[in-house]
Each structure stands twice: as C-alpha cells, then as structure tokens.
Amino acid sequence: MSGSNEQLQRYALAVLSHLILIAAWHFFVVYGKVPKVVMPTPYDTLQALVTPNYRWFENIAATAIEIFGGFLIAAIFGILCALLFSWFRWLEMLAMPLLVSLNMIPKVALGPLMIVWFKYGIWPNTLMAFAICFFPIVLTTARGLREVEPDLLDLVRTLRGSRWQLFTKIQLPGALPYIFSGMKVAAILAVAGAIVGEFLGSERGLGYLMLQVQVTLDTAAMFMAVILITLLGGILYGIVLGLERYFVVKDARIR
Amino acid sequence: MSEAFIHLDGVKKIYRTRGEEFLAVSEATFDVEQGELVSLVGPSGCGKTTLLKILAGLHGFDAGTVRIGSKAQPFNPARDIGMVFQQPLLLKWRRIVENVMLPTEILGIPYDVARKRAYELLDLVGLKGHEEKYPYELSGGMQQRASIARSLVHDPKLVLMDEPFGALDALTREKMNLELLRIWGESKKTIIFVTHGITEAVFLGSRVVVLTAGPAKMADNFEVDIPFPRTLDVRNTEKFGEYTRRIYRLLGME
Numbered sequence: 085m086s087g088s089n090e091q092l093q094r095y096a097l098a099v100l101s102h103l104i105l106i107a108a109w110h111f112f113v114v115y116g117k118v119p120k121v122v123m124p125t126p127y128d129t130l131q132a133l134v135t136p137n138y139r140w141f142e143n144i145a146a147t148a149i150e151i152f153g154g155f156l157i158a159a160i161f162g163i164l165c166a167l168l169f170s171w172f173r174w175l176e177m178l179a180m181p182l183l184v185s186l187n188m189i190p191k192v193a194l195g196p197l198m199i200v201w202f203k204y205g206i207w208p209n210t211l212m213a214f215a216i217c218f219f220p221i222v223l224t225t226a227r228g229l230r231e232v233e234p235d236l237l238d239l240v241r242t243l244r245g246s247r248w249q250l251f252t253k254i255q256l257p258g259a260l261p262y263i264f265s266g267m268k269v270a271a272i273l274a275v276a277g278a279i280v281g282e283f284l285g286s287e288r289g290l291g292y293l294m295l296q297v298q299v300t301l302d303t304a305a306m307f308m309a310v311i312l313i314t315l316l317g318g319i320l321y322g323i324v325l326g327l328e329r330y331f332v333v334k335d336a337r338i339r
Numbered sequence: 340m341s342e343a344f345i346h347l348d349g350v351k352k353i354y355r356t357r358g359e360e361f362l363a364v365s366e367a368t369f370d371v372e373q374g375e376l377v378s379l380v381g382p383s384g385c386g387k388t389t390l391l392k393i394l395a396g397l398h399g400f401d402a403g404t405v406r407i408g409s410k411a412q413p414f415n416p417a418r419d420i421g422m423v424f425q426q427p428l429l430l431k432w433r434r435i436v437e438n439v440m441l442p443t444e445i446l447g448i449p450y451d452v453a454r455k456r457a458y459e460l461l462d463l464v465g466l467k468g469h470e471e472k473y474p475y476e477l478s479g480g481m482q483q484r485a486s487i488a489r490s491l492v493h494d495p496k497l498v499l500m501d502e503p504f505g506a507l508d509a510l511t512r513e514k515m516n517l518e519l520l521r522i523w524g525e526s527k528k529t530i531i532f533v534t535h536g537i538t539e540a541v542f543l544g545s546r547v548v549v550l551t552a553g554p555a556k557m558a559d560n561f562e563v564d565i566p567f568p569r570t571l572d573v574r575n576t577e578k579f580g581e582y583t584r585r586i587y588r589l590l591g592m593e
Contacts, residue, residue, distance in 0.1 A: 235424040242395050243493075244417040245445040253444065257432050333432045335475030 124304035132305040138293060140312075146288035148316055149206055150278035154213025155320060158274070159267060161214075162221030170229040170255070180226070187219040191277060195284035209281030209289065216277035217270035221263070228262025229255055261337055264328040271324050275317035290316075342409040343370035344529060345394070345497070350403035352389055363389045366556045367403070369548050373412055373496070376523050376530045378544030380537060381558075382590060385550035387533045391499050394531065395420055407497065414496055418446060421490030421498040421528075425505045427482035429474040435485050436461065436470040442493045453492065460488040463522060480511040484518070491526060500532045504539070513571065516542055520569060537590075541582045542574060549589050558589045 106126050112118065113125045120128060133140060169176035194215060198208035232255055240250050282291025290309045297305040328337060350367040353360050364386035371377050379387045392398040393405060396416050408414025421442075429438045436457050443453035461470050464484040466477075474482055483503060490498050503519075504512045516539060523530055534540050540547050541563055549559040563582060565573050573579055 233426075233428055235422075235426065236428050238392070238395070238397050239422050239424075239428070239442075240445060241397060242416075242420045242422055243442050243445045249445050253441065254430065257430070260432070333473055333475075335431050335473060 121301050121303050124307055128304040129307040129311070132302065132308040135302075135305065138297070138305060140293075140308075143288060143290050143293045143309075144312055144316070146206055146286075146292075147278055147282065147290040147313065150209040150213050150281065150289065151274045151316055151320060153206075154210045154277060155217050155267075155270060155274040157210070158214045158217035158221055158270060162218050162266070162270075163225050163263060165222050166225035166229055166259075169226050170251075176226070183219065183222060187223075191216040192280050195281060198281070199285045204285050204287050206288065209278050209286060212281035213274045213277035216273045220269045220273065221266040224262045224266030224269075225259060228259030231262070232258060261328075261332050264324065264332060264337070267324045268321065268328075271321045272317060274320065275313060279313060342411070344373040344375075344407070344409065344412050344414075345371035346404070346406045348404045350390070350393065350400050350405055352386065352393060352398065352400045362554050364393070364400070364550075364555055367550075368557065369546075369560045371529060371531065371546070373529050374527055375545050376520075376532060376543055377546045377548060378540035379531060379533045379548050379550060380535065380540035380586060381550035382535060382552045384555065385552040386555040387535075387550050388501055390550070391501055391531065391533050394497075395422065395499055412496070418493060419496040421493070421495040423483075423486055423490045423498065423500040423503040425502045427474070427479070427486040429482055429485055429489075431474055434471050434473060435466065435477070438474065438485060439489045439492050441489060446493055448493060456494075457488065457492055460491050461485070463491075463525060464488045465518065478511075480507055480515060483507065483515065487519070487522065491522075491528065496529060498528050498530045500530060502533055502535070505534070505536075512539070517571065519543060520567065524567065537583050537586045538574060540586070541579060542569065542571075547582070547586070549586055551590060559585070561585070 109123075110126050113123050124132075132138070165179075169180065191212065195208075195212060198211055202208040202211065232250075236254055237250070240254065245253075278289070279291040282289040283295065286292040290313050294306050294309045297309070347370070348368050350364060351362075352364040354363050355361075367386075367390055369377075379390060381387050389398060393400050394407065407416070408419075429435070430441070433441075436454065439457040439461060440450075440453045443456070458470060461467060464487050466481060466484055466488065469477060469481065469485075474485070477485065487503070490500075504515045507515060519530075519532075520543065532540075532543055534543075544563050545567075546560070546562050548557065550556070551558045561582075565576070565578060
C-alpha cells in the first residue's frame with residue numbers, strides 16, 4: 085500500500101536526520117581538532133558508559149523513578165482534581181484561582197525549600213517533577229471537561245439522560261484529547277523538574293552524576309548523561325503518545 | 340374534531356438578564372397534526388429557536404399553554420423527541436453507527452435492537468456503507484444525514500430541527516431538502532423545522548408558521564397547498580411564488 089510505504093519513508097528520513105547529526109558531530113570534532121574536554125566524539129561518549137565507577141545503571145534508575153514517578157502522581161492527581169472541579173462547581177471556583185496563582189511560582193525556586201523539608205534523595209526530586217507536571221495536566225483536563233457543546237447537553241437533557249451518562253458518554257471522552265495534550269507538555273517538563281532537583285541537591289541520579297564528572301572534566305560522561313536524560317524523556321513522551329494513539333481517534337487529537 | 344397532536348395557545352416567553360426584559364416569543368398560537376412537517380420561519384431574534392426549545396421541554400415559558408400529545412396520541416417527552424441541530428454534533432470518537440445509537444444508550448434500549456435500527460436508518464438517510472466510518476471521514480452533508488438518523492433512532496413521535504441545513508452550501512442544501520422530504524414521507528414523523536430560509540420553509544412545509552422580530556410575535560400560520568411528493572420545480576410555480584411573497588410581506592421585505 086502506498087500509505088504504509090509513505091510512512092516507511094518518513095521513518096527512514098527521521099532516522100537519517102539523526103544519523104546526519106551524529107556524523108556531523110563526529111567530523112566536526114575530528115577535523116576541527118576540538119579538544120576532548122570541550123567536546124568528545126560520539127565514540128568517546130559511548131566509551132564513557134564503560135567507566136565502571138560511574139554506576140550508570142543506578143543513576144539511570146534513580147532519575148527514571150523521579151521522572152516517571154513524578155509524572156504518574158501528577159497525572160493521577162491532576163486528572164482527579166479536574167474531575168472534582170467539573171463535578172463540584174463551587175470547588176472549582178474556590179480552588180482554580182489558587183491553582184492559577186500557585187502555577188505562577190517558578191517551581192525550580194522551590195528546590196532549596198524542598199531540600200530543607202525532605203533532605204536529599206529521590207523524594208524531593210520526584211516532588212519537583214510532580215510540581216512542574218501537575219498544573220498543565222489539571223488546567224487542560226479541566227478545560228476539556230468544560231468544553232461540552234451546549235446543543236449536545238440539550239440532546240442529552242431531552243432524553244432525560246443522567247449526569248453520569250453525560251459524563252461517561254460525552255464529557256470524559258470529549259476531554260481525552262485535552263488530557264493527552266496536557267500530559268504531553270507535562271512529560272517534557274517532568275524531565276526538567278527531576279534534573280533541576282538533582283542539580284540542587286542529591287546523591288544519586290544522572291543530574292547528580294553530571295555535577296560529579298564536571299569536577300573531573302569528564303566531558304564525555306556529561307554528554308552521555310545528557311543523552312540518557314533525553315532518552316528517558318523520549319520514552320515517557322513515547323508512552324504518552326502511544327496511549328493517545330490508542331485512546332483518541334485521529335481527528336480528535338490536539339497537536 | 341379531535342384534539343391536535345400539538346397545541347400552542349398564546350405562548351409567551353420573556354428572557355430576563357440584569358434586570359432587563361427581552362420578549363423572545365409572544366402570541367404563539369398554532370396546532371400541529373400528527374405527521375405534519377411544519378416550518379417555523381422568521382428572521383434572527385424572532386424566537387423560533389426559543390419556541391423549539393420550549394417544545395423540547397428545555398425552556399419554560401411565561402404565559403399560555405403548550406400541550407403535546409393527547410389521549411388518542413400519547414406522548415412521552417423523554418422518549419418521543421428527536422433533535423437535529425445546525426451543526427451535526429457527532430461525537431468524533433465514535434463510529435457513525437455508534438453515534439446514531441447514542442440516544443438508545445441513554446434510553447436503555449437493548450444494543451442489538453438499537454444497532455439493527457441504526458443500520459436501517461443509515462440506509463434510509465443514504466449512508467449505507469458508511470456505518471463503520473468515523474465522522475471526519477464524512478462530508479458536512481453526510482454528517483448531517485447521520486445526525487438525522489440519530490434523531491430517529493429511538494423512534495420518537497416528534498422531531499425538532501433547528502436550521503439543520505443552515506451550515507451547508509447551497510447545492511447540498513437543496514439536495515438535503517429533497518432528502519428530508521423523502522425521509523419524512525417514509526418515516527411518517529411529525530417534524531417541526533426551524534429555518535430563516537423562506538423558500539426552504541415553503542418548499543418543505545405542509546404548514547408554515549411565520550414569526551417576526553422586534554417585537555417577537557407570531558405573524559401567520561397557513562397550510563401550503565402543494566401536493567407531495569414535491570420536486571424542485573414546484574418552486575417555479577405561481578402558487579409557490581404567492582406563498583413566498585406572503586412571507587416576505589409579513590417580514591416587511593417586499
């Protein structure tokens with residue numbers, strides 16, 4: 085089929101552009117005689133992985149827990165909050181302005197506070213990822229739940245449909261594209277939240293490792309850490325995207 | 340004479356916003372017999388949509404009587420109203436047949452019965468073969484056909500249509516007018532059709548109720564004595580012209 089052929093071509097081009105970037109990087113370093121401390125080659129970067137005392141696996145696991153954990157908690161609480169808002173209007177009127185105000189706080193600025201409250205470790209960083217993810221999910225979900233066509237509401241009302249039927253058949257499925265749009269934004273933010281948390285204070289994680297190797301000027305390891313962090317974010321984003329493809333009809337997706 | 344299926348007498352509706360009163364409907368008095376297709380025509384602000392919503396039980400009113408159904412023609416407001424809006428308002432995440440089945444789910448009609456009926460109706464509205472598609476795969480006119488099927492799926496006695504073809508292009512609109520007459524002929528439903536198109540109102544209606552704006556009130560109510568089935572040619576007849584001129588006169592546009 086021409087459709088799948090075209091799809092294949094698109095994937096091929098996407099892979100190609102990435103390969104070109106890696107090649108350009110390699111040649112830039114080799115022919116530009118860039119010192120390794122400034123920029124390692126792709127091969128050197130890969131080599132950093134075999135340095136045993138960096139405990140890559142442990143650090144990846146720590147960062148992954150922070151990113152995925154923070155995101156998951158934010159998704160659960162964010163959607164739950166928005167649902168409560170749509171069920172109890174007074175609650176929305178009470179809490180939404182507060183949430184909007186709290187959203188103005190640069191979450192990163194809370195880092196030092198979190199360390200005071202929770203000490204070093206995975207918890208404060210997970211919390212940081214959560215704090216930064218929570219708002220976009222609540223706000224978009226609440227908006228999605230609000231966007232019901234008044235005429236559809238009338239249609240359900242003439243049939244004496246219940247509040248619950250309206251919710252399950254129209255409101256919630258209608259809000260799904262918004263929920264996913266919020267989660268996509270949150271997925272990217274979660275990574276930033278976790279890493280900033282690790283920069284500010286931590287004893288594990290890829291952000292922590294970056295600070296360690298910075299001191300010894302092991303730039304290759306720093307590059308590797310950045311790539312791994314990006315990969316973690318990419319995996320989370322991919323999972324959200326996959327779920328969206330499964331749950332939301334093509335036409336309804338918000339790009 | 341037996342009681343009419345729908346009886347309106349002196350219906351009046353006032354909207355109140357911030358202390359100001361706005362007369363939305365007044366002096367609405369007319370009867371609709373079962374199986375009629377009544378056009379409600381008038382300019383914007385004449386209260387035709389408000390009147391439709393009063394009939395649907397969605398709005399209250401301030402004076403007058405509204406009665407739907409009689410001893411001989413029982414009417415259950417929860418089950419016997421079908422609605423078609425200006426926009427098809429199909430649910431994007433449902434296939435066409437599932438969209439048509441929405442009212443049956445709300446009313447708790449068994450799935451198999453509902454599905455069979457939805458298929459039959461999609462055939463009736465000319466969407467055979469499109470049952471399992473998603474709304475975005477259909478044109479605007481086709482989506483509106485699906486929404487007409489949705490309004491019929493629970494076998495209501497009364498179908499209320501609020502400018503259903505208002506958003507379609509002129510050609511599609513004419514085609515849909517013919518289709519609606521065919522669907523009406525086959526389904527034998529009572530239809531109340533709101534439009535601001537005077538030609539459309541006369542062409543479709545077995546009766547036309549004219550509403551005027553500023554102040555909103557009912558201005559005329561007459562039977563259209565042109566036999567069914569009608570073709571587009573009837574619009575060129577002298578009789579048709581008389582009817583449309585009569586409405587234009589009432590709306591002060593002669």
